Amino acid sequence: MRRYLWLLLILGLQSALAAPPAVPQMAVLEDAQHSETLASIQQPDRQALFKPFDKGFSGGYSRSVFWFRLSLAQTDTLRARDDHWLLEIQPPYLDDLRLYLPDPRAPGGYKEVRGGDLLPLNERPYAYRSTVFRLPPEALQGGELYLRLHTSSSSLLIAKLWKQEDFQSAKISEYGAFGLYYGLLLTLILLMLWQGLWRKDRLFRAFLLYAGGIMLFMLGANGLASQFILPQHPWVGHYWTQYGSFLMYASGAYFYRLVLQIDARTPWLNRCYKLIQYSHLLLLPTPALGLYVEAAGLAVSLTLLMIALGTVRSISLWRAGNRAAGLLILAHFASLMGALSAGLALLGWLPGDLWLVHGFQIGSLASILACAQVMVWRVRAMERQWRDEQLRALGFERQSRIEQQARRAQADFISLLSHEVRTPLAMIDGAVQSLQLMADTHHPEVQQRHSRIRRGVRRINDLLEHFLHSERLDEPDLRITPQWLECQAFCNQLIQDQHLAQHVQLHVATPSVYADPQLTAIALGNLLSNAGKYSAAGQPIELHLTRQGDWFCCEVNDRGGGITDAHLPHIFQRFYRVPGGGDVDGSGLGLYMVRRIAELHGGQVNAEPRDGGGMCFKLLLPYPEEANP
Structure with missing residues (x-):
């Protein structure tokens, strides 16, 4: 520089x-x-x-x-x-x-x-x-x-x-100055293109449009387009200047609207800048219609208004602590001085003078240099942000690796625990069954103790099953294999497996569902199991299977004590159990697994109290039209 x-x-x-x-x-x-x-x-x-x-x-x-x-x-x-x-x-x-x-x-x-x-x-x-x-x-x-x-x-x-x-x-020096002027503009444009940020940041695209518009307009206004580019086609150079002026003014309004942060937060300024920008674009046909004389005066007046508003806006940003606002003030002041002198001369309010005529050219160069420095600061800020994001990404990756290692260790421990514990549990359960057969049936207390031991064994087995299912559902590479399931047969088998045949009232209003059979059985089994545990003795459990638009809905209703509003947002969290559950068995994983299975299918699950007591759980799974059996 x-x-x-x-x-x-x-x-x-x-x-x-x-x-x-x-x-x-x-x-x-x-x-x-x-x-x-x-x-x-x-x-x-x-x-x-x-x-x-x-x-x-x-x-x-x-x-x-x-x-x-x-x-x-x-x-x-x-x-x-x-x-x-x-x-x-x-x-x-x-x-x-x-x-x-x-x-x-x-x-x-x-x-x-x-x-x-x-x-x-x-x-x-x-x-x-x-x-x-x-x-x-x-x-x-x-x-x-x-x-x-x-x-x-x-x-x-x-x-x-x-x-x-x-x-x-004298003209040797003049052309040398022109060469430096256009060389500087072209250097700025190439630097911004080389950065490549115009691909993802529209402010850089706007800067390139504005700098390119200034260079093209000045090539026409200085007569260089007619002399060097198309010397035998004077009409091109003639219209080059006229069309170039409107494009330069429009691109300038667009760039300054972005760099001055004029948007919905500044509604009246936003409307003014958009009006000025679109007005210049609407004036583009006027040279071909022979109306450039009238249109150019309006364009110059709108540009002077835009620069004045931009000066006020940049001062406001500077007072608010914006670092780049000082350069924006300089850019607008240079543009204002240049455009004001040239504009008043073009409008006939000042006498013609080369310094006045070239005032806009000088002011625009100073303005674009100040804006280029703003863009340099923006590049540095984006580089710092990119480095910070890279560091955060490395931190997240490191934390993810640690969590994956911990999860693998936990899964290995649960698998080992399940393998090592299930065998002695099976031996205990078998021994207790043998003792029940040999025990004196006239002593009910003995039978009661045997039953209590067997319930404890089943509870440990259930806990192990829940842990294993939960770990499997949390694996990042888990893939579901949905298929069409016949609802009536599927639910009858599930109710029998849960030993709830005498307590569940089944209502099937849709013939089939498109879902993973194993995961769906786990989800519905957990909902039915919960309803059976918390329902009052002798109260039925209702299971409704319906289609609601593009969703398959499985609704499980119970007549238990219900869940208060304070605990409803947390019941699908991992290891969460509603306080006051008494002696009801549970691991805090059942409803969490229901939610994960719904998410894996692209569905959802929710719960709400029923009128008259109890809870209603709804499992919603997508019902794809294109996959009808």
Whole structure:
């Protein structure tokens, strides 16, 4: 960046040390009706209507024709007849320029020479980005020249007289400055493209659109598109500037809306920026319709409003502690100064001057450099965030490995415990059954003690089964194998296995269900087992199987004591048991396994109190239409 600034400084000094151009004395006559001719404006009454001006002329966005009278006789530097002089007319985007040079041999005593951006480069008086007329020595002695201007853009006109050698020397520095300007813009664009963040961050895409829009517009506005890109197709360069201005303004509104964090939290600002952005896009057809003069004035006014609102917004962000807001203030201040000077000149409120005309170009460069620094900070913040996320991901991965190791150790322990305990439990249960057969049946206390031992054995076996099922359900690679099950037969077998045939009232309203048979048997078995444990003696358990839209619903109703609202949110958690369960056997895993099985199927389970007491548990499993048997 420092090298660019040093080169710009050197070029600026070189340009300042070069011989300055002469400025002819000028006066202007506005022809709103397009009725004037060279002969008519030379009449004494029309000559009196010419208005002199000291600096460049600015007629704003107007459809009028402007006639200029250039007085050369009083310019001291023009006295050398043998010098070759050039008349430079800026800016480059003027459509139709006609210079009338004194020539006794021509009709009316003047020869017409045409210029403007609608002429191909090889047909212009001088091969240059703007219009340059060659002045023959005899034209300098006549004292006055006339220039006619008619353009579809802003009627700005700055005229300068150069010696040919001085002009060529000054333009070398000028093109060098242009090269640095566009090289800097292109470097910023390539750096942002190289980062690749535009693929996932729309702020970077907006910055690329804005920087690209500025570069393309300036190529047209500076006449470089017509000179170097398509010199034989002047209409491309002509419309390049007009369409490029709207695209640049629209992309600028889009970028600043994002970088200033203007969204739903700032509704009126959001509406203003969107209105400005879409207004510029809606103005795109106006050049083709011949309405650019009216549209351009509106576009410049909207842009000045947008920059003013952005300045206020950036100050607000700075007060709120936003680090980047200071640079955004600088960016908007530079844009405001440049756009305000250029905008007022384009609108005809300030006289035309190259510094004013190029004010927007200078301001936009300073603005884009400040915004580029904001984007650099954003890149660094994203890199820090990425590193933090990587560290967190490594931490999560390490913690996951630790948990998996602990889970594997727990599963191995439970498997070992189940294998080592079940054999002696089976021996105990078999021994107790033998003792029951040999015991004296006239002593009920002996039988009662035998039954208590067998219930304890069954309880330990049930606990082991629950632990094994729970560990299996928590395995990350567990896959279900659903198939169509015939509901009536499936539930009858399940009720018999649970020894609840005399307590369950079965109601089947759907013929089949699409589910994993083993896991579904575990889930329904746990629901029926819970209902049997907590229901009052002699109270029936209701099992309803229905289809509710796209769901298979298994509803288990009991007439137990119910569950209070304070415990309902926790009953499906692992190892959770409702306090006050008394001597009811349980491991706190049954309902947890029901929930896991429902989740594995893509379903859900819920519980709610019943009217009149008891609970209603609903197991919902998806019922796929495309898999009908």
